[in-house]
Amino acid sequence: MNSALQQASRIIVKVGSSLVTDEGRGLDHTAIARWASQIAALRALGKDVVLVSSGAIAEGMLRLGFTKRPTDIHELQACAACGQMGLAQIYETSFRAHGVQTAQVLLTHADLADRERYLNARSTLTTLLRLKVVPIINENDTVVTDEIKFGDNDTLGALVANLIEADALVILTDQPGLYSADPRKNPDARLIAHAQAGDVALESMAGGAGSSIGSGGMLTKVLAAKRAARSGAHTVIAWGREPDVLTRLAGGEAIGTQLLAPTGRLTARRQWMVDHLHTSGEVVIDAGAAAKLTREGKSLLPIGVIAVKGEFGRGQVVTCVDEAGKPLARGLTNYASSEVRRIMRHSSTEIERILGFVEGPELIHRDNMVLL
């Protein structure tokens, strides 16, 4: 079997606290340099890579002299704030050695729950990727309390995979993969080489964190794979110290545990759109555009739009109806209703002249559309 990463062009790599901080002994310069070198190699192959790194609290504890994990939330937050400086510095230095720019992105749950902030986070990350920067993400621990935390970076990694429609999530940890039981407690446990993401049987195999450093254990990784699969991303769980783990995975070698998403990215994403998003307005399209959409599987261009009903913003879902009002398709619009009113009936080449900018030649790209 080939690696779930072989075809992936956009990859989220998550590294856990125990790996990053060498089991709490301090930032592991050698390991971090190796991942940076491998990620730089993936970038050189044209792949987009986002790194989700834990370790701020573990590193901060060391810097502030805590010998055991504080129970006071503000002390934990102080550790996170302090340790994050170390993470930012070491990633910046390690990637710079390969001529790769990094950017720090700290996210909270509220950032992904609020639609506007969600879209902003998505645009910032995709812009960074377009500019060939490797975003380094962590939870913004200093401003969140237990009730509103992602809680673990496995979940955060999956949410980022959903956010930017990644093809794969690679969770690097301190074990070679998912075992049939916690290998620290069961010497007979066997490695699960591959399974379907979301298979409930995996949840009963996975236990909590085996070390005092990590927070989620295997269960959060298995659940992250289930979540990532919702937008069509495959997950790999592998040992972070495996030599050249990332480049070998990208080359097709099946290392660790491959948890495959049952549906393709496009299907999953379209399904998600239909299930989750409310329609914000309508565009009435002429017979020519209707035929392009329904018979030829083409995108909707502004020239085919003859009227706009309701108000909607960029990135929202609109229904395309024919002149008789029959719903034909639904999709994410590249332009807000006020903009569509100005560019409708015009050729796409005129968009820039009319609006002063172009989000794309299409009003709704085919990949962002479902026929009804």
Ligand SMILES: Nc1ncnc2c1ncn2[C@@H]1O[C@H](COP(=O)(O)OP(=O)(O)O)[C@@H](O)[C@H]1O
């Ligand atoms: N079925 C399992 N297979 C592998 N590891 C497991 C399993 N169940 C529990 N674990 C434990 O999960 C730990 C990894 O989770 P965690 O400590 O949170 O790592 P990280 O810091 O990489 O997120 C392993 O060290 C292991 O003891």
Ligand SMILES: N[C@@H](CCC(=O)OP(=O)(O)O)C(=O)O
């Ligand atoms: N945001 C926290 C990470 C918490 C976490 O999920 O840790 P881990 O289970 O090691 O991935 C930190 O940087 O310490």
